[in-house]
Amino acid sequence: MxxxxxxKMRSFxxxxxxxxxxxxxxxxxxxxxxxxxxxxxxxxxxxxFNGPFGTYDRNQLRRGYKVYKEVCATCHSMHFVHFRxxxxxxxxxFTEGQVKTLAAEVTVQDGPDASGEMFERxxxxxxxxxxxxxxxxxxxxxxxxxxxxxxxIAKAREGGPDYIHALLTSYTDAPADVTLPAGGHYxxxxxxxxxxxxxxAPLSDGQVEYEDGxxxxxxxxxxxxxxxxxxxxxxxxxxxxxxxFQVMLYLVALAGLLYFVxxxxxxxxx
Amino acid sequence: MSGESTYNPGNGFSRWLxxxxxxxxxxxDSFVDYPTPKNLNYWWTFGGVLSLxxxxxxxxxxxxxxxxIPQTELAFGSVEHIMRDVNYGWLIRYVHANGASMFFxxxxxxxxxxxYYGSYKAPREVLWILGVLIYLLMMATAxxxxxxxxxxxxxxxxxxxxxxxGAVPLVGESVRTWLWGGFAVGDPTLNRFFSLHYxxxxxxxxxxxxxxxxxxxxxxxxxxxxxxxxxxxxxxPFTPYATVKDGFAxxxxxxxxxxxxxxxxxxxxxxxxxxxxxxxKTPAHIVPEWYLLPFxxxxxxxxxxxxxxxLMFSAIAVLFVLPWLDTSKVxxxxxxxxxxxxxxIHVAACIGLGWCGAQTPDTIIIHSASGGGFDVTDxxxxxxxxxxxxxxxxxxxxxxxxxxxxLPDSIADSVLGKSASASAKA
Amino acid sequence: xxxxxxxEPTRRDFLYVAxxxxxxxxxxxxxxxxxDQMNPDASVLALASIEVDISAVPVGQEITVKWRGxxxxxRHRSEAExxxxxxxxxxxxxxxxxxxxxxxxxxxxxxxxxxLVLIGICTHLGCIPLAYKGEYDGYFCPxxxxxxxxxxxxxxGPAPTNLEVPPYNFVSDTKVQIG
Numbered sequence: 001m002x003x004x005x006x007x008k009m010r011s012f013x014x015x016x017x018x019x020x021x022x023x024x025x026x027x028x029x030x031x032x033x034x035x036x037x038x039x040x041x042x043x044x045x046x047x048x049f050n051g052p053f054g055t056y057d058r059n060q061l062r063r064g065y066k067v068y069k070e071v072c073a074t075c076h077s078m079h080f081v082h083f084r085x086x087x088x089x090x091x092x093x094f095t096e097g098q099v100k101t102l103a104a105e106v107t108v109q110d111g112p113d114a115s116g117e118m119f120e121r122x123x124x125x126x127x128x129x130x131x132x133x134x135x136x137x138x139x140x141x142x143x144x145x146x147x148x149x150x151x152x153i154a155k156a157r158e159g160g161p162d163y164i165h166a167l168l169t170s171y172t173d174a175p176a177d178v179t180l181p182a183g184g185h186y187x188x189x190x191x192x193x194x195x196x197x198x199x200x201a202p203l204s205d206g207q208v209e210y211e212d213g214x215x216x217x218x219x220x221x222x223x224x225x226x227x228x229x230x231x232x233x234x235x236x237x238x239x240x241x242x243x244x245f246q247v248m249l250y251l252v253a254l255a256g257l258l259y260f261v262x263x264x265x266x267x268x269x270x
Numbered sequence: 271m272s273g274e275s276t277y278n279p280g281n282g283f284s285r286w287l288x289x290x291x292x293x294x295x296x297x298x299d300s301f302v303d304y305p306t307p308k309n310l311n312y313w314w315t316f317g318g319v320l321s322l323x324x325x326x327x328x329x330x331x332x333x334x335x336x337x338x339i340p341q342t343e344l345a346f347g348s349v350e351h352i353m354r355d356v357n358y359g360w361l362i363r364y365v366h367a368n369g370a371s372m373f374f375x376x377x378x379x380x381x382x383x384x385x386y387y388g389s390y391k392a393p394r395e396v397l398w399i400l401g402v403l404i405y406l407l408m409m410a411t412a413x414x415x416x417x418x419x420x421x422x423x424x425x426x427x428x429x430x431x432x433x434x435x436g437a438v439p440l441v442g443e444s445v446r447t448w449l450w451g452g453f454a455v456g457d458p459t460l461n462r463f464f465s466l467h468y469x470x471x472x473x474x475x476x477x478x479x480x481x482x483x484x485x486x487x488x489x490x491x492x493x494x495x496x497x498x499x500x501x502x503x504x505x506x507p508f509t510p511y512a513t514v515k516d517g518f519a520x521x522x523x524x525x526x527x528x529x530x531x532x533x534x535x536x537x538x539x540x541x542x543x544x545x546x547x548x549x550x551k552t553p554a555h556i557v558p559e560w561y562l563l564p565f566x567x568x569x570x571x572x573x574x575x576x577x578x579x580x581l582m583f584s585a586i587a588v589l590f591v592l593p594w595l596d597t598s599k600v601x602x603x604x605x606x607x608x609x610x611x612x613x614x615i616h617v618a619a620c621i622g623l624g625w626c627g628a629q630t631p632d633t634i635i636i637h638s639a640s641g642g643g644f645d646v647t648d649x650x651x652x653x654x655x656x657x658x659x660x661x662x663x664x665x666x667x668x669x670x671x672x673x674x675x676x677l678p679d680s681i682a683d684s685v686l687g688k689s690a691s692a693s694a695k696a
Numbered sequence: 697x698x699x700x701x702x703x704e705p706t707r708r709d710f711l712y713v714a715x716x717x718x719x720x721x722x723x724x725x726x727x728x729x730x731x732d733q734m735n736p737d738a739s740v741l742a743l744a745s746i747e748v749d750i751s752a753v754p755v756g757q758e759i760t761v762k763w764r765g766x767x768x769x770x771r772h773r774s775e776a777e778x779x780x781x782x783x784x785x786x787x788x789x790x791x792x793x794x795x796x797x798x799x800x801x802x803x804x805x806x807x808x809x810x811x812l813v814l815i816g817i818c819t820h821l822g823c824i825p826l827a828y829k830g831e832y833d834g835y836f837c838p839x840x841x842x843x844x845x846x847x848x849x850x851x852x853g854p855a856p857t858n859l860e861v862p863p864y865n866f867v868s869d870t871k872v873q874i875g
Binding site: 333351 | 719733735740
Binding site for chain 3: 082088126258
C-alpha cells in the first residue's frame with residue numbers, strides 16, 4: 001500500500017492540481033454541448049486581439065465600422081454603443097472631430113421642446129447609435145424574425161468573432177434534401193435554425209468602399225466587421241489585458257516573496 | 271482549543287479597552303496565539319482563502335449595487351453601463367462574476383478536504399453542519415445573483431428552479447406564485463432576488479463566525495487525524511505560522527483568479543446570458559452555472575418531477591447527517607486505505623455528475639448496434655446512485671469492516687516520524 | 697535545532713519588511729479602482745458640455761438651460777442693463793467684481809457685454825432665483841431674500857458671493873458652448 005508522501009511535498013501540488021481541474025472541468029463541461037459539434041468546423045482566425053497580449057487593429061476596426069454603418073445598421077440596432085465610444089482609447093480611435101461629423105450624419109429624435117413637441121436634430125457624440133426600427137415588432141415584421149441587437153453579439157454566440165465571420169461567409173445554395181420556407185436562406189453555420197436563416201446574405205464583393213485600399217472581398221469585409229463587433233462587445237479588452245499582465249507580474253512576485261517568508265518562518269519547525 | 275488567554279495588554283489604551291470590550295484579546299486569542307497543529311498541509315489553507323473570497327464578493331457586490339438597476343427593462347442595460355461607462359466597472363464586474371466561481375472552487379476543495387481527513391467526525395459535527403449550512407446559503411446566493419443580469423440563462427434558470435417548488439403537492443402552486451410575486455418570473459421576482467442577494471452574504475458571514483467559533487472550541491483537525499496531546503510539542507502559534515502560510519496560499523489562489531478575470535473572463539460562463547431575457551423564447555440548452563451542475567444532473571436523473579426535486583435536495587440533506595453515517599473510529603483517510611479508494615471514486619462521480627449536468631439528457635455516450643444506446647441520463651442515474659451509495663451504505667459499512675493502519679501516537683510523532691524515516695532512507 | 701545567528705535577524709527582518717511593504721503597495725493599488733468607480737462615469741462626463749443656440753433670445757429676455765443637472769441663465773442684456781451694471785462702485789460690493797470679468801469675448805475678440813451667462817443657483821443655500829425681480833431688475837431669491845444686480849452680483853440679503861459664472865465660450869455668434 002503506497003504511502004501518501006510527506007505533507008509538504010504533496011500539498012504543494014494543491015494549486016496546480018486545482019487549476020488543472022478547474023480548466024479541465026471547463027473544457028469537459030462545455031465542449032460536447034456546443035452548437036459547433038452539430039455544425040461545420042468554424043475557421044479559427046488569428047485575430048489581432050487573440051492571446052494575452054492581443055490588441056485591436058485600429059484600421060480594421062474603422063473598416064469594420066464602415067461595414068456595420070453601411071450594411072448592417074439598416075436592420076440591426078446597437079443600443080449600448082454611443083458615438084463617443086468611437087473616440088475612446090482601445091477602439092477605432094476616431095478623432096473628436098471625426099466623431100462629431102459621423103454623429104451629425106444621423107438625425108435623432110429629441111424633446112419635448114418648450115411647446116411640448118418632439119423634434120429632430122442632428123446626432124451628437126453622446127447619442128446612441130440609431131435604431132433602424134421603432135420597436136422589436138416593427139423589426140420582426142420585415143423578415144419574420146427580429147434582427148438581434150449587435151452590441152454584444154460577439155459574446156452572445158459560441159465561437160464569438162469566428163462564428164460571425166463563418167456565418168457571413170457560408171451562405172450557399174440549399175442541398176437537395178432541404179426545402180427552404182418562404183423568406184428562408186440556407187447557411188450551414190446557423191445551427192440555431194438548423195441551417196435556415198431569415199437574414200439574406202448581407203455582403204457581396206466590392207460592396208463597401210475601403211479608404212485605405214484594402215481589398216473589399218466578402219471574406220475581408222466579414223473579418224473587419226467581426227473584429228468591429230468584438231470591440232463593441234468588449235471595448236475594454238486592451239486595458240484588461242494590459243492591467244492583467246501587470247497584475248500577474250505583481251502576484252507572481254508577491255507569491256515568491258511570501259513563499260520565502262513562509263519557509264523562513266517555518267524553518268525551525270521542519 | 272479553549273485554554274487560558276495569553277493576551278497581555280501592552281499599553282494604557284489597550285488595558286483600558288480590554289476592561290471594557292476585550293476585542294483585542296479576542297483577536298489575539300483567536301488569530302495570534304491560537305495553537306495550531308504543526309502538521310497541517312496546504313489543503314488547510316482554504317478556510318482562509320474562502321474568507322478572502324467572501325470579502326472580495328461583498329466588496330465588489332456592494333459597489334456593483336451602486337450602479338445596477340433591478341428592473342427588467344433596465345437591468346441588462348445597467349450591467350452594460352457598468353462594463354462600458356463606470357470607471358473600472360468592467361474590472362469590478364468580472365471580479366464579482368469570476369469570484370463566484372472561485373468561491374465555489376475553494377469551497378469544494380475545502381469540503382473534500384473535510385471528507386478525506388474525517389474533519390466532520392466527533393467532536394466536530396456542529397462545525398461540519400455549520401459548513402454545510404454555509405454551502406447551502408452560498409448556492410442560494412449564487413442562484414439569486416445569476417438572475418440579476420437578466421440574460422436568457424438568468425431568466426430561464428430562475429424559471430426552471432422556481433418551477434421546482436411547484437412540484438410540491440398541495441402547497442406547491444401557492445409557494446411558486448408567492449416566490450414569483452406574479453404569474454411568471456418578472457419584475458417583482460427580480461427586485462426581491464436583488465434584495466435577497468444583498469442580504470444572504472451577510473447571513474453567510476454570520477454563520478462563518480459561528481463556524482470559526484465552533485472550530486476554535488474543538489481545535490483544528492489535522493492530516494494525521496490524531497488529536498493534539500501536548501500543545502507545546504504538537505502545535506505552533508497561529509501567527510506567524512498559519513498566517514504566512516495562508517497568505518502564500520491566498521497569493522497563489524489570486525494568480526488563478528487573475529487568469530480568469532483578465533485573460534478568460536467569460537470562460538466559465540454561458541454565451542446565452544449575453545442575450546437579453548426573452549420570456550417567449552427558451553434557449554436551446556438551459557444550463558445552470560458549473561458549480562450547480564452535479565445537482566442539476568441528479569434532478570434530471572429521475573423521470574418524475576417531484577422525485578427529482580426530492581432526490582436533489584436529499585443529496586444536500588445527506589451531508590448534514592454525515593458525522594453519524596461514518597462508523598469508523600479512524601479519522602484520516604491517510605490511515606484508511608480502503609476508504610481512500612472510495613473517496614477518489616466519489617470525487618470522480620461528482621465530477622462525472624457535473625459533466626452530465628452540462629449535456630442534453632439524450633446525448634448518446636456509447637452507441638448500441640440497434641441505434642440509441644447508453645446516454646447521459648443513464649450515466650447520471652448510475653452516478654447519482656453511487657453518490658447515495660457512498661454516503662448511505664459505504665460509510666457505515668467501511669467503519670465496521672475496514673482494517674485501518676496504525677495511527678501515530680501524536681502529531682509531533684507523526685511529523686518527526688516522517689523526517690526520521692526520510693533521513694533513514696536518504 | 698537552528699541557532700539564531702547575529703546576522704540572521706536582519707536578513708530575515710528585511711524579507712518580512714519587504715514582503716509586507718510589497719503586499720501593502722498591492723493592496724493600495726487594488727483599492728484605487730474601488731474608489732474611482734464612484735467618480736463621474738463616462739456617460740455623465742459626456743453630458744458635461746452642451747451647445748446652446750442663442751439666436752432666438754431677444755434683447756431684454758433670458759432663457760434657462762440645463763447643464764450638468766443645474767439651471768443656467770443666459771440673458772440677452774439691454775443697453776440700460778449693461779450701463780447699470782457698469783455704473784456700480786465695485787468697492788461697495790460684498791463680493792467685489794467688475795462687470796467685465798464676468799463676461800467673455802465674442803468670436804470677433806470683443807467683449808460680448810450683451811450676453812450674461814450664470815449658474816442659476818443662489819449662493820446662499822441653493823434655491824433658484826427669479827429673473828427680472830428685485831430692486832436692481834437682476835435676480836431675486838424667494839427663499840431668503842437675496843437680491844442680485846444685472847451682472848448677477850449679490851447686493852442685498854444673506855448670499856455670500858455673486859452668482860457663479862460657468863466656463864463657457866462662443867462657438868459662433870449664435871452658439872455658446874457651456875462646459
